[in-house]
Every structure is written in structure tokens, then in C-alpha cells.
Amino acid sequence: MVRKLTLALAASTIALSGAAMAKTTPAPVADLVKTVDIPYEKFTLDNGLTVIVHEDRKAPVVAVSIWYGVGSKHEPKGQTGFAHLFEHIMFNGSENAPGDYFQYTKQIGATDLNGTTWLDRTNYFQTVPTSALESALFLESDRMGHLLGGLTEESVKTQIGVVSNEKRQGDNQPYGLVEYAQSENLFPVGHPYHHNTIGSLEDLAAAKLDDFKQWFKDYYGPNNSVLVLAGDVNAAQAKPLVEKWFGDVARGRDVPPVNAPIPTLDAPKKIVLKDKVPATRIYRNWIVPGLADPDYTALRAGASVLGGLASSRLDNILVREEQSAVSVSSFILPFVHGSLFWVQADVKPGGDADAVAKRLDDIMADFIAKGPTADEVQRVAASEAAGRIDGLEQVGGFGGKAVALAEGQLYTGDADYYKKELERLAALKPETISAAMQKWLTRPVLEIRVEPGEREAYKEVASGSGARTGGLTAPAFYMAPGSDGHATSAVKADRSKMPAPGATPALDFPTVETGKLKNGIKVHFARRNAVPAVRIAVSFDAGYAADPIDKRGVSNIMGNLLSEGTLTLNATQLAETEERLGADINVTSSQDRTVASLRAVKPNLAASIGLLADVVKNPAFAEKDLERVRVQQLTRIAGEKNQPQGLALRALPELIYGKAHPYGGSQTGTGDEAAVRTLTRADVASFHQSWIHPAKAEIFVVGDTSLKEITKLLNKQFGSWKPKATAAPAKNFAVAMPESKARIVLIDRPNSPQSFILGGKVLDAKGSDDLLPLRSANEIFGGDFTSRINMDLRETKGWSYGVRSQVGGNEDRVPFLIFAPVQTNQTGPSLGVLLSQARDFVTSKPITKEERDTTVVSNVLELPGSYEQSAAVLGQMRADALFKRPFDYAEKLAGKYSALTPESMTAEFKSKIDPEKMAWVVVGDAAKVKPQLEALGLPVEMQSEAAKPTDTNAN
Missing domain, CATH: 3.30.830.10 (Metalloenzyme, LuxS/M16 peptidase-like)
Structure with missing residues (x-):
């Protein structure tokens, strides 16, 4: 049974708006807090491993989260960076699971998969189908107890190269050097927090293989670890499996406590x-x-x-x-x-x-x-x-129930x-x-x-190279674990092969019901009652593509102003009311849609919907707020012009779509600097009246309510909504686009620690087409960690922290994009690798049966874990509506994946993507990278994008 959180709280169902909303009495915080509960059972193995099990039967998935009491604070002088490096290394295969960790997790349908290191801890986590729990425990126990046999000089060298590019990528961002100054100046020399978690690459390069092996022996034992299992499992089911796979792992040394007074x-x-x-x-x-x-x-x-x-x-x-x-x-x-x-x-x-x-x-x-x-x-x-x-709706990931339990322990x-x-x-x-x-x-x-201003000259860091291994990192959060519960005996397990996952039940996507408000706005509803909360998205057919060419940025300005006050609530009153209700209201835009979203706790739902309606229907658009939001947006534009990826995303759309196309503006949505500077209140109000309009609206709801109840509440706030203007006409996508051709546009960014490569091409396909075969093929080429281009540039060559490719999600013509941050001295060769990989993919090295099978199995097994959260269900519903698909589309995915063949996937990629006609934007130090790019034989055009403070004053 799902243990549903219940709130015995009274809440007014009277629809309120304006000034009356600010006086609403919300549910008492103390009562809300009392409902936050994650029941668990705990036991400890003979080797010291603390195990916590939380049962949550809402979906056939289990979060497997293991936290080690080791972080950068444990690193002595001369060994800084060891903890972070080992986070990478432990994704590189173990004695009984050699090769990349992700080649195994793809076989068992893992989602929410990652590993992180910080000052106090290292953790690894994945959410797997219940039937694959034993497989995941095998993998985690093998890298805890059987890693060193798979550790080689070559694998360490490769991951040092990956880490060096991770450092470059972070250092290359605006304000990217501040963290070094903070740690070095706030914590004195000798304090365990004095150095940054990424550490010294010189220390890593100077270390011997035996140094790394000893580090692992000292810190990664079961007695310095906490294993949390949360989801479709209980302690009685989990204990035999944990004993089987972790019971024979030798106890490590007792890690002495760190004594570090507050400086x-x-x-x-x-x-x-x-x-x-x-x-x-x-x-x-x-x-x-x-x-x-x-x-x-x-x-x-x-x-x-x-x-x-x-x-x-x-x-x-x-x-x-x-x-x-x-x-x-x-x-x-x-x-x-x-x-x-x-x-x-x-x-x-x-x-x-x-x-x-x-x-x-x-x-x-x-x-x-x-x-x-x-x-x-x-x-x-x-x-x-x-x-x-x-957060209680999620069992794992970066912030779910497993994280709360593990952090505390x-x-x-x-x-x-x-x-x-x-x-x-x-x-x-x-x-x-x-x-x-x-x-x-x-x-x-x-x-x-x-x-x-100009930074000091960047001190180049070493890079690695070597055989293919693996790794994945992302920052997230420690103290020695306690020990209680029942002692167990070690059981010798057969590690000759990974236990195969059992059968996984077919996805049961929530039933979507559809109704209408009095004024015709459609309401799509899916019930989810694991937590007493409701998510609502009021979606408008607007977005960046609705911006007039001479007013690009107006949709973004308008969306930001909606949160800055209504006719009866100024920005401060609006924010205060939202906070009292525990609500979260946001207005965001994508290329094709502008969405006013709400996350509300059930007891305050009526009042929260009233506040959402006030935001959507009654914006003040005060002149003083417009000027402030204008300056903020101009500053964001200036920030994009100082950030490598931002520069590329501003430059590429015009190259491939043309300036006059609805998709021809910056992919960031911030718009054109000159246009934003001259927008008037009348421009913003006109856009709102024409596009934020009942005729262009559709409402999506997921949560602890019913279609009848939510329709009643929405009717009170939106059902009588009468627009002040007629709806804007449909966007004009019938605009001629430039001819696709190979070209390199180089944007000079002197003294950059890294180059950023962005390639793109508009495809002869729309978002409403069946793009599943193409996207599945792209997973193999560049859309997954184990993809060909990422494994080549990151894992084989060590030239990047990670590269990827994607098929866009536009309503109309979609782009194919390749993102590759690479080290400066390998910019030209890296682009050459991308071109070579793309050519081979459609000619001499088509998709293999093994690649097809791995991709299909992975995608099918991931389905049950993909819709654990209401936000994911809401996102799928919105995507289905945007791309004109039935709301049971997710339930048909397994069959669609299974029907794919290597030949059909390769043919789909080849028919849509011609690598010889891709445009490339490269952001980097032109003095260093231009000769490398010219050696590729493609035309190279220089483009100067002023990296200087933007004039934020309106004309």
C-alpha cells in the first residue's frame, strides 16, 4: 500500500484575488511539517555497512543510493583531488564488471543515475526497476569490494584528462574563479576545506598507481558507508540481497574523525x-x-x-x-x-x-x-x-527520500x-x-x-589520454555513520556474471481525463496522490517564436513582468502571498509555448489558483517594473555574450534558420539587445493581450485532486475570462531558410581555457512527426553518455568533459545540434573527430545489432522510473499536446522501441542528417584555434561578438 501523506487541515475554497488574496490564512506550517515522514528500517552488516530501507510502492522502482564518508576534506597535502578523481574512476569498471559502468546500467533500465563528490562525502545513486534491484546491488558491491583489480595506469591517466577538462569547463564560465578565492581565503592553510574539491591536477599527475590504490583501501570500505534503498521494497526483501552481495566485502580501516574548528x-x-x-x-x-x-x-x-x-x-x-x-x-x-x-x-x-x-x-x-x-x-x-x-514524491535522484535519509545518517x-x-x-x-x-x-x-575586465593569463592544466574507461560527475553533499540493528553473516556470492534483471511490468501511465471550462479552455487532468500537492500548467501557444522580428525578447520581458505585480498586488505583496501559501508560481517560455505554472500544497490549492489567475489575467506592467526588468534582461544578454555556450546559442539560429524565421532568434529567448532596449509598455501589453489569450490557452493538471474538483476551482478563476483583444494569428513558419552548407563561424574569446563547439542543421522534419527512430539512433551517436562521440572525445582521447548531440523539440522544423566543449589545443582535431564520426555513422560504421539492442532494452526498462514524479507526467502531457499525440502515447513507447531495427535506425539518421551540410560555431581563443580549424578544409568566418558591458539604458 502507498503510504499517502495526509493533511488534516482546513482550507478555504473561496476563490480570492487581488488584495484579498494577501490576507488569506494559509495552513499552519507546524501542521505541514508534521506530515513530512519517511518511515524506514535499518540494519548493519558484520562488516559495518549501515543499510536503510524505506518502502514506497507507488511505482515498480527502487532507488539505490550509497554514500561514502570521504570527500576532499580527507585529502592531505600532495593528494588533493583524489576523492573527486575516484568518483570518476569508480564509473570505470571493476574486477567483475569490467568496462564502463554505464554499459551495465543501460542493460537494467537505470534512471536518475549519477555520482557526486564534495567536501564531506562521495555518493552514487540510481533508480532501477524493482526487478533489477539485485543487478544494481551487484554493481555497487563490486566497485566497493572489487575495484582495484580493474585499476590501471592507463585508466587513471584518462580520467585525469577528463578531470582537467572539467576544470577548464568550470573555469571558462563568468565568475568561474571565485570559488577558489573563497576556499583559499576563508579557510586557513591546514584546514581540510582550504582547497577546492577538484583539487590540484599537478598532485594527480605526480601520484603513483599505488598511491591511488591505498587511498581507495583507506576510505571506501563498508564501515565508512551508508546504503539506502527506497521504493518498491521492504527490509525483509532487501536484507538477503544486501547480505549476499555486500556481506563478503572486507571491512576497511576505521576512518579517524576530522577535527576542524570553525575558522x-x-x-x-x-x-x-x-x-x-x-x-x-x-x-x-x-x-x-x-x-x-x-x-x-x-x-x-x-x-x-x-x-x-x-x-x-x-x-x-x-x-x-x-x-x-x-x-x-x-x-x-x-x-x-x-x-x-x-x-x-x-x-x-x-x-x-x-x-x-x-x-x-x-x-x-x-x-x-x-x-x-x-x-x-x-x-x-x-x-x-x-x-x-x-520532494517526497521522488524516491531517489538528487533530492528524493533516499537523499534525506542518507544525509541524516x-x-x-x-x-x-x-x-x-x-x-x-x-x-x-x-x-x-x-x-x-x-x-x-x-x-x-x-x-x-x-x-x-580581462583575466590574468590562464594557467594551462595538464591533460590525459589513454584507453576508453568511463565517468560521470555533478556537484551535490556527510559524518561517520552510526551502527545499530542486527548483525549478519557474510555470504559468498557468485560474481562470475551480473544477475540478470527479471521481467518489468508494462508502463501504466496515469489516465488523462479532459474537460472544458465555461469559456472553452481545455483542461487535461491526471490523478497522482502520493503527496498532498497539485501541479498546474496554463500553457499558451506563444513562446519565443511569437516575438515579432523587430521586437525579439518581448515574450521574455512579458513573462518576467507577470511575476512583478498585478493590478492589486505589487511585486512584494505578490511574492509574500505566494510564500505564505507555500506555492511556487513561475512564468517561463520555450520556443513554442509560454507557460504559467503552479505548484501548490493541497490545503492551499484554491487560494493558490486564485493567485495564479491574478498573475495571468491582471498584470500591472508598471513602467518602473518594466525599466527594472529591461535592465535585468539586457544584463542577461551581456552575460550570454561573455559565456561560451551563450555566445554560440545566440549565433547559430540565424545561421541555420535565417533572421526572418520564427526560430531565427537566440535560443536563449532573451532577444535582441536593440529591441529590448526600445520596447515600450504598450508593446508588452499588446503582446500579452494577443498571445496570453483564452483562445490560445490549454490547462494541464497533475496531483491530489479530481477533474471535477479542479474544474470547479479553475472555472472560478479562468472560466469567465474575457480577453481584451482578439487572439494573435498563427506564427508564420513558411519563411524561406538559408541553404544548408558546411561553414565554421569563429567567435574570438581571447584567453579562453577551453573552446566551445556548437554544430547545427535544420532537419526536414517537424516535432509532430514520428521522431522516435531518429532520436533512438542519435542516442547511439551522441545522445547518451555511452554514445560514440562522447566515448571518443571524453573517454578515449580525454579532450573533453563531455559532448552530446540532440534532435530538437520544436513544434515546427526541428534542428539537429552537437555540443562540444573541448580543450583549446585540440579544438580543430575535436571538430574533425565529430565530422568523421558523423560520416562513418551513415556510411562505413552503421548502427550495430548490439547498439540497437542496448538502446531498446534501456529505453523500455527505463519507462517505469521515468514517470515517478508528477512533474514528469505533466511534462509528458504537455509534450503530447504540443506534438499532437494521444495521451496514452507513453504506454505505446515500449512497442515502438521494440519495432526498431539497426537498419531502420541508420536509414532514418542518414535520411535526415547530412554531416556535410552542418554549420559550426566555435567560441574560443582565435589566435590559438583558427589555424587548427583552417586545417579542416572548411571555410572559416570570423565573427566579433563584443564582450563588454551592455548599455542598459533605454533610448
Whole structure:
């Protein structure tokens, strides 16, 4: 049985709007917090492995999450970067599962698959069909107990190359060097947090294979680990399997506890950096207590009030009222031995950074001295509780139930720690927050200022090369695990082959019911009741493609302004009301759609829908808000012109679609700088009246309600909606596009640590066509981690942190795109590899039966885990509507995949994608990469994209 979260809470069902909405009494936060519950059973093996099992039968999947008590804090001088490198290495195969880890996980239908390293821990996780649980336990236990036999000089060398490109990729971003300054200046030499997690590549290159083997023996034993299984399993079912596969893994050494007191600077410290950035950014940083300290909860809440909420103090004063900053934020990065309190403000381009810095300090000093109001504390708690309830729907991934249990056990020895944290949050008083801030934020501060300018010359890092191995990383979050439960005996398992997964049930996609509002708007509904929450998407046939050519960026401006106030609620009142309700309202645009979305807790659903309707139907479009949002958008455009991928995404669409085509503008949606600078309130209001229109609307709902109930609530708010103008005509896609031809456009970005390659071609296909065969073929070419181009450029050659290709998801003509960030000295050869791989794919090296089988099996087995969350169901419903498919399309996917053949997949790729007619944009240091590109024999055109602060003043 699914243990449904229930809320015995009274909530008004009276539809409210405007000023009355701000006075709505939401469900008490304390009651919301009480419902957050993840029951579990725990046992410990003889070798010290702590195992936690949470039963959740809503879907036939199990999250398998293993957390090791080792992070970069354990690295001594001369071995920095070891923990992060091993995160890569442990995806490279073990003694009984040689080769890439992902070749096995594809066979068992794993989803939400990743591994991460940070200061205090390393973790690995995947969600698998229930029938593949034993397969996953075999894989995880083999790399815990049987890794070293598969570790070679060549595999280590290759992954050092991958890590070096990961470092380049991060360093190449605007503000990408700040983290180094923070760790090196906030933590003294000798403190375990003094160095960045990616570590020193020189240390890695100098280490011997025996050094790496000893590191693994010291830290990756079962007694320094927590295994969490969450999902369609209970402890009685899990225990024999865990004993079988982990029971014979030898206990490791006892890892001594790290002693690291919270450091305090002797005096305030100021650092000024130069970088290719759109705006001066001001940082304020302190080290505050670790995540298990009671003061941490108070400081986290204080950070939210200061700069985390949409209605935060810094947002209200610096961004909305005084408009001296374009964005602000405040938050805490939680660690065990001291957390990082982080405040930042981006100065309005052309503004007085010194004046903003002083004002920032004055606001903070006043806040620290006087503290928050009771209402601010309530809004923080409500928002946090609502977010946690939403997260309970997922068993694994980056933030599901397995993560909550594992973090608590590893960091504090208490898997229930998430409850204590939420209870503290719900019980917080303003004076508690004031006391914590006065205690910790009156100490000397680290101020970092990043100003627009040229960086110092980049210090090149070493690169690796070698045989194909594997790896996957992404940052996410530790303390020695406790030990209790029942002792077990080791059972010798047969590791000669991976246990084959059993049969997986066919996907049962939720039934989608369709109704209509009084004014004809269609409502599509799917019931999901695992958590007391509802998601709503009011989708409009608009998006970037609806922007007039001379007003590109207007849809983005309009969408941002919808969240900046209605006729009766200003931006601050709107944000405050949303926070009190624990609701999350966003307006976003893609190429083809503009969507106003809502995530609401069930007790506050009626009021939350009222607020959503007010946002959609009654925008104020105040002139002062328009000017502020305009500056923010111009700053984002300037940021894109300083960021490699942003530059490429702005340049490519015009090359392949042509400027006059609806898809010919920047793929980021921010629009053209000149157009954004001159947009008027009348332009924005006209776009809203013509496109945010009942005739262009469709509503999608997933959650704990019914079609009858949700239709009644939606009718009260949207059913009588009468537009002020006629709907805009359909977008004109019948625009001639440029002839497809091979060309390279090189955008000079001097002193870049890396080059960014973006290739593209418009296909003779629309989103409503059956693109499954083409997308399946592309998985093999470049759409999956184990794809040909990624394994070649990342795993064989070590020239990139990761490359990929994709078939676009546009309603009309779709593009084929290739993304490849590569090291500078291999830019030309990397593009040559991409071209060669594409040519071979459609000629001498077509798709093999093994590739086809792996792709088909993987996609079919992944289906049950793909729709675990309501958000995924909602996304599928919206995609089905956009591409004119039936709502049971997902249930037909298994059959569609099974019908594929190697020949049909290759033929589909060949018929749609001609590598000889692709256009390429390369962003990099032209002095270094142009000769490499010219050696390819393709025409190379230089394009200068000014990397300078944008004039944010309207004409």
C-alpha cells in the first residue's frame, strides 16, 4: 500500500484575488511539517555497512543510493583531488564488471543515475526497476569490494584528462574563479576545506598507481558507508540481497574523525578580481556553524529572509525600490565542519559599485541588528515545508527520500535528522534568528568583488589520454555513520556474471481525463496522490517564436513582468502571498509555448489558483517594473555574450534558420539587445493581450485532486475570462531558410581555457512527426553518455568533459545540434573527430545489432522510473499536446522501441542528417584555434561578438 501523506487541515475554497488574496490564512506550517515522514528500517552488516530501507510502492522502482564518508576534506597535502578523481574512476569498471559502468546500467533500465563528490562525502545513486534491484546491488558491491583489480595506469591517466577538462569547463564560465578565492581565503592553510574539491591536477599527475590504490583501501570500505534503498521494497526483501552481495566485502580501516574548528578571519579581507562578466558582482562571505548545529537552521532562515525569498530584503530594496542591483541572493552552503554563508549582489551595469557595496552593508547591518519579522519567518518555513513535501514524491535522484535519509545518517548518525531540522524551522522565532546572526555575522567578512575586465593569463592544466574507461560527475553533499540493528553473516556470492534483471511490468501511465471550462479552455487532468500537492500548467501557444522580428525578447520581458505585480498586488505583496501559501508560481517560455505554472500544497490549492489567475489575467506592467526588468534582461544578454555556450546559442539560429524565421532568434529567448532596449509598455501589453489569450490557452493538471474538483476551482478563476483583444494569428513558419552548407563561424574569446563547439542543421522534419527512430539512433551517436562521440572525445582521447548531440523539440522544423566543449589545443582535431564520426555513422560504421539492442532494452526498462514524479507526467502531457499525440502515447513507447531495427535506425539518421551540410560555431581563443580549424578544409568566418558591458539604458 502507498503510504499517502495526509493533511488534516482546513482550507478555504473561496476563490480570492487581488488584495484579498494577501490576507488569506494559509495552513499552519507546524501542521505541514508534521506530515513530512519517511518511515524506514535499518540494519548493519558484520562488516559495518549501515543499510536503510524505506518502502514506497507507488511505482515498480527502487532507488539505490550509497554514500561514502570521504570527500576532499580527507585529502592531505600532495593528494588533493583524489576523492573527486575516484568518483570518476569508480564509473570505470571493476574486477567483475569490467568496462564502463554505464554499459551495465543501460542493460537494467537505470534512471536518475549519477555520482557526486564534495567536501564531506562521495555518493552514487540510481533508480532501477524493482526487478533489477539485485543487478544494481551487484554493481555497487563490486566497485566497493572489487575495484582495484580493474585499476590501471592507463585508466587513471584518462580520467585525469577528463578531470582537467572539467576544470577548464568550470573555469571558462563568468565568475568561474571565485570559488577558489573563497576556499583559499576563508579557510586557513591546514584546514581540510582550504582547497577546492577538484583539487590540484599537478598532485594527480605526480601520484603513483599505488598511491591511488591505498587511498581507495583507506576510505571506501563498508564501515565508512551508508546504503539506502527506497521504493518498491521492504527490509525483509532487501536484507538477503544486501547480505549476499555486500556481506563478503572486507571491512576497511576505521576512518579517524576530522577535527576542524570553525575558522574566523583576523580582520575583514577584500579581494578584487577581473573577469569577462556583464556586471560587477559583490560577494560577502563568512564561515558559520556546520549543518548539525542549531544555529545553522536559524542562519539558513535568516539568509532566506535577507536574499533567498522572492520578497527578500535585498530584492525589495536594491532590486525593486532603488534599482541599483539587477540581482541579489543570499544562502548557505551546508558542510559538516563549517558552512558557507553567501551573499551576492550584481551591480546594475554602469552603476556605482562602491555605493551598492555600502548600501548592501547598511541593509545587512540593520537586518542583523533588528532581525526578521514574524511574517518573514513564517514565509520561509512555509516555503521550505512545501518544497520538502514536493520532494517526497521522488524516491531517489538528487533530492528524493533516499537523499534525506542518507544525509541524516552520514552527517549526524540519525536518518530522521530531516525531521528535526524541519521542526526547528517551524518553531523558529525572530529573536532566535537575530541572536544567531549577531553571533556569527558580526565577525570579519571576506569581500570579493569581480569587475568586468580581462583575466590574468590562464594557467594551462595538464591533460590525459589513454584507453576508453568511463565517468560521470555533478556537484551535490556527510559524518561517520552510526551502527545499530542486527548483525549478519557474510555470504559468498557468485560474481562470475551480473544477475540478470527479471521481467518489468508494462508502463501504466496515469489516465488523462479532459474537460472544458465555461469559456472553452481545455483542461487535461491526471490523478497522482502520493503527496498532498497539485501541479498546474496554463500553457499558451506563444513562446519565443511569437516575438515579432523587430521586437525579439518581448515574450521574455512579458513573462518576467507577470511575476512583478498585478493590478492589486505589487511585486512584494505578490511574492509574500505566494510564500505564505507555500506555492511556487513561475512564468517561463520555450520556443513554442509560454507557460504559467503552479505548484501548490493541497490545503492551499484554491487560494493558490486564485493567485495564479491574478498573475495571468491582471498584470500591472508598471513602467518602473518594466525599466527594472529591461535592465535585468539586457544584463542577461551581456552575460550570454561573455559565456561560451551563450555566445554560440545566440549565433547559430540565424545561421541555420535565417533572421526572418520564427526560430531565427537566440535560443536563449532573451532577444535582441536593440529591441529590448526600445520596447515600450504598450508593446508588452499588446503582446500579452494577443498571445496570453483564452483562445490560445490549454490547462494541464497533475496531483491530489479530481477533474471535477479542479474544474470547479479553475472555472472560478479562468472560466469567465474575457480577453481584451482578439487572439494573435498563427506564427508564420513558411519563411524561406538559408541553404544548408558546411561553414565554421569563429567567435574570438581571447584567453579562453577551453573552446566551445556548437554544430547545427535544420532537419526536414517537424516535432509532430514520428521522431522516435531518429532520436533512438542519435542516442547511439551522441545522445547518451555511452554514445560514440562522447566515448571518443571524453573517454578515449580525454579532450573533453563531455559532448552530446540532440534532435530538437520544436513544434515546427526541428534542428539537429552537437555540443562540444573541448580543450583549446585540440579544438580543430575535436571538430574533425565529430565530422568523421558523423560520416562513418551513415556510411562505413552503421548502427550495430548490439547498439540497437542496448538502446531498446534501456529505453523500455527505463519507462517505469521515468514517470515517478508528477512533474514528469505533466511534462509528458504537455509534450503530447504540443506534438499532437494521444495521451496514452507513453504506454505505446515500449512497442515502438521494440519495432526498431539497426537498419531502420541508420536509414532514418542518414535520411535526415547530412554531416556535410552542418554549420559550426566555435567560441574560443582565435589566435590559438583558427589555424587548427583552417586545417579542416572548411571555410572559416570570423565573427566579433563584443564582450563588454551592455548599455542598459533605454533610448
